[in-house]
Amino acid sequence: MGRISAGQRGITDAPAVWMLAVGQTLGYACFFYVFAALVLTWQQETGWGGAVLAFGPTLAVAVSAVMAPLVGRAIDLGHGAALMTGGAVIGALGLSVMALAPVALVYLLAWALLGAAQAMCLYESCFALLVRRFGKAARASITRVTLVAGFASTLAFPAGAWLAQVMGWRGAVWVAAAVALCVIAPLHYWGARTLTASGQAQAGQAAAVAPLRRATLLVRPAFWALAGIFSLINLNHWMLMSFLRPLLAEAGLAVGPAIFAASMVGPAQVLGRLALLGAGERMATMMATTLTLIGLVVAPFALWFAGFGAAPALVFAVIQGASVGVLTILRPMLTAEVLGQSSFGVIAGMLSIPTLAATAVAPTLGAMLLAQGGSALLIGVAGACAVAALIGAVVLGAAKAR
16 A cells, blocks of 8 residues: 555544544533533532532542643553543543432542543643644644634533433433543544544654653753743633623623623634634744733733723623633644654643643632732732733743744
């Protein structure tokens, strides 16, 4: 059999990328947004308490952070298909445990399993697989995946509410488990398997991946620069998004416009990703990152004027959403450019530890800031995080250019 041409590989790879895109959309809906979609029902029916319920997703983030380097290493070794398929199966198991949960402890066990599933088969592992397959050309495929996956919350919220009303919350979780096992797992298997096989055909053989010494990575200033930038971005975004409704209420914005503004963050992410796709390779990754971080600096301060009407709140939602949507794509590309593509999976996994930790502490930190100084303090700290991230990116870009 002759060597596979670039055109033939493209025909094979394109459907595989779209399979992963649909799998990521359903994966985020089932393994991540299930909490937001069902939390009101849980509060009303379980009696487990808000703190216990909220600890579930926090536990999932912690498990995901611990597993991230191991998952990345497995991706580097070419086990992407098994990993992403296994993650969907473990996610289905976690949802099944949740549907059966008689007490809060079992509910938390379910979230621990969902954390493992998140680490194994959601964005970080998917992006590592795409970078491993496409290298510097991965930005287009990552953009396609995130364009589709950006609608995960749009799917999860109405589906969760309707299923909970018709079947009860346990029935809704059973449906999510069935989707994970019967739809997400096959999509991840075929998509990841195709891309892994295509990459091996292109190289002629599976590339041997030398073990990356973590001590070597941890002494590199560029690693800590990226860890700081990404962590500050997550602190900025999740502090603001966790308390967006209270911030808008404190500003005096009516409930209807506040809900509408909050609902625009998701679509704005998709618009930002479309703009990046349109820019293509004409805009370098570092330049795109710097410009997008300027957006994160500007966006929070629009909330100070939310009391004057819906327009400032919409400005925040559009700029914040578009910026974070673009940064989701740029993060793996910037990591590969700064730290290299060799052992990318384990590098991305190590970077996930501080960034996921920032995501986990953001709601608690936001609550403390809101209690101590009101919306002005929270908005100010979130803006300061964005400014610090922007400065870090500028310094990193200057060092990289030397």
